[in-house]
Amino acid sequence: MNRFPALAAAAIITSAWGAPGDRNAQIVRIVDEISPQRIEATIRKLVSFGTRNSLSETQSDVRGIGAARRWIKAELERC
Numbered sequence: 001m002n003r004f005p006a007l008a009a010a011a012i013i014t015s016a017w018g019a020p021g022d023r024n025a026q027i028v029r030i031v032d033e034i035s036p037q038r039i040e041a042t043i044r045k046l047v048s049f050g051t052r053n054s055l056s057e058t059q060s061d062v063r064g065i066g067a068a069r070r071w072i073k074a075e076l077e078r079c
Contacts, residue, residue: 045071 046052049068057064 042075
């Protein structure tokens, strides 16, 4: 039984993932972008809709679940 392909695959995967405890540059970048100010602004925006009760207003652009879900959708599309 030839073990070379399995060993080669393990070496490639290990080098791609790095050693345990190594910092993944992409994850570091994402975490560094977290902003307490942006989290607070998001919470304040959601509060500004007055209610997000599932039985609340759905047609208004400024109040209720409809306005909140449209704003969330727009934010996700922006990302």
